[in-house]
Amino acid sequence: MKNREYLILLALADADLHGLGIARAVQELSDGRTRLWPVALYGTLEELTGSGLIEELDDPNRRPAAQSEKKRFYRLTRAGRRALASETDRLAALVKTAKSRLKPRPGGAS
Amino acid sequence: MNGSRLLLWLTPRHLRDKHGADMEALFLERLAEARERGRAAAWIAWLHAARDVATAYPSEWRRQWRQRGRVGAPAERQSPMIRSDIRYAWRALNHQRFGSAIVAVMLALGIGANVAVFTLINGLFLKPLPFPDADRLVYLNETAPRWNLETTGITYADFAQWHKAQQSFDAIATFNRRSFNVGTDNGADRMDGASVSADFARVLGIEPVIGRMFTAEEDRPRGPNLALIGTSLWRERFGGRTDVLGQTIRLNSRQFTIIGVLPLGADFPGGVRLWIPQQGDPSSVDNYSLEGAGRLKPGVTVTQAAADLLRAHQPIFETRDKERAVSPLVRGLRQHLIGDYDTIVSTLGGAVSLLLVVACANVAAMMLARALTRRREMGIRLAIGASRGRLLRQLLVENLIVSAAGGLVGLAIGNWAIRLLLQSLPDQAPQWASFALDGRMVFFTLGTCTISALLFGWAPALHAMNADLRSAVASDTAGSTPAIRGGRTLRALVTAEFALASLMFVCGGLLVRAYDRVKHVDPGFDPDGVVTFTVSLPSVTYADNKARLSFVERLETRLRELPGVASAGAISCAPISNCHWGVFYHAEGAAPRRADEPNPVVLNRIASPGYFQSMGIRLQRGRFFTGQDGREGTDQPGVMIVNETFAKTLWPDGRDPIGQRVRQGEKAPWLTVVGVVADVKHYGLERDTRPGVYVPLPRIVLSTMSFALKASGDAAALMPAIRTIVRDMDPELPIYNARTMNERLRLSLTLRAAYSWMLAVFAGIALLLALGGSSGVTSYLVSQRKRELGIRVALGARRRDISQAVLKGSIAIIGIGVAIGITGAIGAGRLLSSLLFGVPPYDALILTIAAVSLGASGFLASWLPARRASRVDPMISLRAD
Numbered sequence: 007m008k009n010r011e012y013l014i015l016l017a018l019a020d021a022d023l024h025g026l027g028i029a030r031a032v033q034e035l036s037d038g039r040t041r042l043w044p045v046a047l048y049g050t051l052e053e054l055t056g057s058g059l060i061e062e063l064d065d066p067n068r069r070p071a072a073q074s075e076k077k078r079f080y081r082l083t084r085a086g087r088r089a090l091a092s093e094t095d096r097l098a099a100l101v102k103t104a105k106s107r108l109k110p111r112p113g114g115a116s
Numbered sequence: 117m118n119g120s121r122l123l124l125w126l127t128p129r130h131l132r133d134k135h136g137a138d139m140e141a142l143f144l145e146r147l148a149e150a151r152e153r154g155r156a157a158a159w160i161a162w163l164h165a166a167r168d169v170a171t172a173y174p175s176e177w178r179r180q181w182r183q184r185g186r187v188g189a190p191a192e193r194q195s196p197m198i199r200s201d202i203r204y205a206w207r208a209l210n211h212q213r214f215g216s217a218i219v220a221v222m223l224a225l226g227i228g229a230n231v232a233v234f235t236l237i238n239g240l241f242l243k244p245l246p247f248p249d250a251d252r253l254v255y256l257n258e259t260a261p262r263w264n265l266e267t268t269g270i271t272y273a274d275f276a277q278w279h280k281a282q283q284s285f286d287a288i289a290t291f292n293r294r295s296f297n298v299g300t301d302n303g304a305d306r307m308d309g310a311s312v313s314a315d316f317a318r319v320l321g322i323e324p325v326i327g328r329m330f331t332a333e334e335d336r337p338r339g340p341n342l343a344l345i346g347t348s349l350w351r352e353r354f355g356g357r358t359d360v361l362g363q364t365i366r367l368n369s370r371q372f373t374i375i376g377v378l379p380l381g382a383d384f385p386g387g388v389r390l391w392i393p394q395q396g397d398p399s400s401v402d403n404y405s406l407e408g409a410g411r412l413k414p415g416v417t418v419t420q421a422a423a424d425l426l427r428a429h430q431p432i433f434e435t436r437d438k439e440r441a442v443s444p445l446v447r448g449l450r451q452h453l454i455g456d457y458d459t460i461v462s463t464l465g466g467a468v469s470l471l472l473v474v475a476c477a478n479v480a481a482m483m484l485a486r487a488l489t490r491r492r493e494m495g496i497r498l499a500i501g502a503s504r505g506r507l508l509r510q511l512l513v514e515n516l517i518v519s520a521a522g523g524l525v526g527l528a529i530g531n532w533a534i535r536l537l538l539q540s541l542p543d544q545a546p547q548w549a550s551f552a553l554d555g556r557m558v559f560f561t562l563g564t565c566t567i568s569a570l571l572f573g574w575a576p577a578l579h580a581m582n583a584d585l586r587s588a589v590a591s592d593t594a595g596s597t598p599a600i601r602g603g604r605t606l607r608a609l610v611t612a613e614f615a616l617a618s619l620m621f622v623c624g625g626l627l628v629r630a631y632d633r634v635k636h637v638d639p640g641f642d643p644d645g646v647v648t649f650t651v652s653l654p655s656v657t658y659a660d661n662k663a664r665l666s667f668v669e670r671l672e673t674r675l676r677e678l679p680g681v682a683s684a685g686a687i688s689c690a691p692i693s694n695c696h697w698g699v700f701y702h703a704e705g706a707a708p709r710r711a712d713e714p715n716p717v718v719l720n721r722i723a724s725p726g727y728f729q730s731m732g733i734r735l736q737r738g739r740f741f742t743g744q745d746g747r748e749g750t751d752q753p754g755v756m757i758v759n760e761t762f763a764k765t766l767w768p769d770g771r772d773p774i775g776q777r778v779r780q781g782e783k784a785p786w787l788t789v790v791g792v793v794a795d796v797k798h799y800g801l802e803r804d805t806r807p808g809v810y811v812p813l814p815r816i817v818l819s820t821m822s823f824a825l826k827a828s829g830d831a832a833a834l835m836p837a838i839r840t841i842v843r844d845m846d847p848e849l850p851i852y853n854a855r856t857m858n859e860r861l862r863l864s865l866t867l868r869a870a871y872s873w874m875l876a877v878f879a880g881i882a883l884l885l886a887l888g889g890s891s892g893v894t895s896y897l898v899s900q901r902k903r904e905l906g907i908r909v910a911l912g913a914r915r916r917d918i919s920q921a922v923l924k925g926s927i928a929i930i931g932i933g934v935a936i937g938i939t940g941a942i943g944a945g946r947l948l949s950s951l952l953f954g955v956p957p958y959d960a961l962i963l964t965i966a967a968v969s970l971g972a973s974g975f976l977a978s979w980l981p982a983r984r985a986s987r988v989d990p991m992i993s994l995r996a997d
Contacts, residue, residue, distance in 0.1 A: 026137045043168030044139035048131050
């Protein structure tokens, strides 16, 4: 899974957000390191929708608007939540391995 | 169309249709947040935006192919199509090899100039500084507008106060560039170094390669003599061995213990090879000589930090500086380093963009003429079933091939030009910037190629699309005179070329004229045959005024005895050598200065009697110093010589300054003015003169003194003899800054010379391109009218009538173009005014030269084809086709 896909899924884990909200949440989650630009963001959202990991909702607070004006909210699907969990497990395992490898070896440098 | 709209318009359709408003909002937000972080960040944000848009296309194409595959058209058929496009385009280009080569060369000139200037922009604005999180680094100083000083330097007392009370920095530190006499086995070298406060490494985010940085404990007055050396010095002197730690190094005849080696990146702001602790004294209140750097806490802006530092500075306003004359100054580090380059680089950037447009207009005209002659081919291909899209794509492929060839050559030209430029400006190129080729530049070149392919490709493509079978096939075969196709577009292109070329011509001319004007500014001294050099006397061996005076006077006498030396003198600070010592003077009997009144700082210099003669400084009133002046002692009343600006500033009523008395402060002894000399352009020919004074040498002798020699012959040839004398007097004293005054003047102008001539060269290229373009277009138009002209000749028109008929049109085009360009140039000249040194943008000479030379050469360029047209033989032209 690409880094930005993971971050987007993570941003949607506890709230349904619209595009701009996702961009801001991703920036916050990554300590300001990942700034998503529009094509990357909406392109990825389309792909994730296509593969069924997230789904679109209409803005619950507003009347329906024109196609491009409509504010779309996104929600994690059940498949998306599963994918997020398994990716997190994979990363956790990786971190664990990395930490054990980075530990200073007993007996000092060779 | 604004920026975010443009970006949006470039994104793939399916995204734009669905998410348009949201995407635009996000573009806006990203660009706005970048603007807040400064100009450089905004530039980078645009690159990010372009990359973002560009990445959309590969996946978009994949998506489209997949969809097409779904409806049934086999996807495999697509890729051989492209290959056949390329093969076909290649055949078409190869068919007109000469024309294609010319087009590629024109593009190469335009792209090359852009690559060269983008290299500068990239190095100065875009490449990250070699420090972690470099965008959080700021430059610190103090400013005193009322003293006529943009920066005063920081006094350690103020820094100590900031250090205690600031809240918005991770760390702040001072640094002070110094140079040292570094002891060697047989004498001493002069080396640039810096004294820095303890947090210096933390601010820059660097760690010693080996050893350690000194601690805050060691950074106290009368702390231990410690030194850190740079990697280059470590390799050169100590062979890169780790046992260098604990060794000693002799600096200014004192022993310093080496405790660490700093990495290459620590060489900041450039040329620094070793560091010692600042060991500043918090009670030192009036020595404004330090500079500072700080690392902002994450998320803090420069403006917030400035406000925070001003708040931290408050106690000083309340006690020591009630007039609020000196206040802290915070600036982004890169912004500080860029300084004057900003306007210059923007000007050059504007110029090369115009040049590229001229080149593209030119290529567009040539391609259009070519496409029009190929319209029969296009018509037939349409007739036998080629789609318009297919033809369009083939034209695009042709254009891309041409512009890629141009881009490749352009990249080579640009790189070569920039290397040449940097080699010719060794002292002007900022040391912190690197101008090596990198990915960003390749990306830029690719982008420029694509943009130019689109820029020059639209006109031919449009006309090709309008081709239809009937007119395309019929017009050439029927006996009638066809309307000249594309004539209006061609004329518009030539008009635009001439407008842009004359605009650049005028701007280049203005800059060259400004350069000439600066070159002829009276420096206030006579540089011919004068050489200057500097010696620093370490306080260990030359403890007091008397020891220093004895050395300086002995050296002066021995220099004067050298064969070929007409006169010699000592000065604390030679003109155009980047030194300054500012003090304040108060005239006797003048009203006390109000708190809000400006108090211009005075350039204080110490000069021996021989200095004025050696430097050729003109006496306006009174007398020069004699050998007796200044021997009375520092606390006794004495004499001084002032410059004209000083006299005008202190006695604005125009009274005779001779005999007037001034002093530095309430308790200081009075100094009587005995002479007034001409203003010397101390800070460079382009800079304003400050009020300045000369105090006779014996009164105060600084530890760093310069010497000026007037030679009767070649001044530079004296240097070996001078070195021998100094080594003979004290083997541990290196001499440095040895330069002739003519060299100093020339070096102070190289940057201006470089950009003025660069712009002139760009203007010349633009003019050549415009001439080539207009000549080509006239030829084409003439060839289209061959039949008509032939009929005219057959009916008895004279040669003159024919040339007139042809010329009339092109002269109108050129006239309109030049008129538009010159009007635009007057506007553009206003934007340049900060570089023009007072040359008005409507300078009559330049405007006349531009109008006449562009008009005349444009006339010539269309006269040749016109003459050829007048020689047309009616029999041949009527039989043609």
